Amino acid sequence: MSFKRALASILMVYLAASSFSLSLAKDAAPLADDPVMEQRLIAISEEMRCLVCQNESLAGSRSDLANDLRREIRNLIQEGKTDEQIRSFMVERYGDFVLYRPPVKPITWFLWVGPFIILLAGIVGLLVYLRRRNQSIPSATLSDEDNRRIDALLKTAASNSRESAHD
Template sequence: MNKTLATLATAALLGMTPVAHAGEAAPLAADPVVEARMIAISEELRCLVCQNESLAASHAELAEDLRREVRSLIRDGKSDAEVRDYLVSRYGDFVLYRPPVKPTTWLLWFGPFLILAAAIIGLIAYLRRRASLLKPAALSAADRAAAEALLSGDSQPTQPKDQA
């Protein structure tokens, strides 16, 4: 009887609690075409806070603001290139994942190849120097006679015949 009363009381309490209903996630933009363009553009842009994430993937507040700005530029009728140019004019080439090849970005584009070439040249120079140090030196006649005397067991090395 006590068990039944406890069950009824629990059911009554649960019946009085408000039920939370899961709802659909609100779309990020009212227009799915604008949202698709924003995502396509922001995939090619770097988050200025995270620096290793795209603007589309970043959860930083600045990234949210920049995505909002990109959406408003798209709604204003700007092309993808104009949106990118606007962000580059404000934040520089760093905002692009693939910055253009120009004199200010030459080191970025060609620096790794220069470092690789310098490393290969350094390795070749090191190996040549090492090889020249490991070459056996030519023995003089006196050194050869002394070595032969030591190997044959003589206590006194003999003078080579050409020096006598």
């Protein structure tokens, strides 16, 4: 009986805690008060990479750093900075990696060419491995006696299959 009472108490505490947390939930706040500013903020942040997630845009990420960077972009928009000035500020602060399409220049060549170099290295490595593996397997040459035995076995198998087919 006490087990049921304890279980009921735990369940009541859980329900109370979850209903309290639901009451604190809020709708997503708009990124900016002005709809034009919000559209501009979204357009700029979609061109930038979240430095934490690295696979999401700044607009789509919900990490704390992404929230801070969007807040920083919002402040720069409110200060009257152009989109290019904002991009330059972000690149100056976080490097070209913050852009989804970093410019092609000597510092970013590896970002553009790196995946192809890695692919090429993988293919070369695979070819070297296969060539070494093939060379390490000894090739067996059959003697004339072995060839005669194989021919005899093949003739026996062929005649047995013909006999089975007639039955």
